Amino acid sequence: MASKPKRVVEAEEVDADAEADGGDAGAAPNGTFSRKTVMIVAAGALLLIGAGTTAYVMLSGPKETTATAVQAKPVVFLDVPEVLVNLSSTGAERTQYLKVKVVLELPD
Numbered sequence: 889m890a891s892k893p894k895r896v897v898e899a900e901e902v903d904a905d906a907e908a909d910g911g912d913a914g915a916a917p918n919g920t921f922s923r924k925t926v927m928i929v930a931a932g933a934l935l936l937i938g939a940g941t942t943a944y945v946m947l948s949g950p951k952e953t954t955a956t957a958v959q960a961k962p963v964v965f966l967d968v969p970e971v972l973v974n975l976s977s978t979g980a981e982r983t984q985y986l987k988v989k990v991v992l993e994l995p996d
Contacts, residue, residue: 966992
């Protein structure tokens with residue numbers, strides 16, 4: 889059985905059909921929008937919502953809070969006694985010493 893030859897549609901015929909239908913190229917034949925059109929509109933809406941939210945958050949400024957005065961605690965220092973350390977080894981000509989004085993600052 890031989891099949892019917894397929895009809896080749898020219899670009900001019902497609903334009904003529906679109907003008908006859910009202911020129912709505914984004915609408916599907918049954919009057920609904922095509923999936924591609926819906927996806928583009930949804931992506932644009934999400935982009936606008938995201939940009940608006942970002943602008944609102946960035947431009948709204950810092951929140952006003954009441955500043956409470958924090959009492960500064962006094963700093964505590966701890967004096968460690970001086971330490972004298974012999975640094976020389978057995979073969980040195982001269983004896984070397986290290987004298988260290990340390991003061992520690994402790995958080996209260």
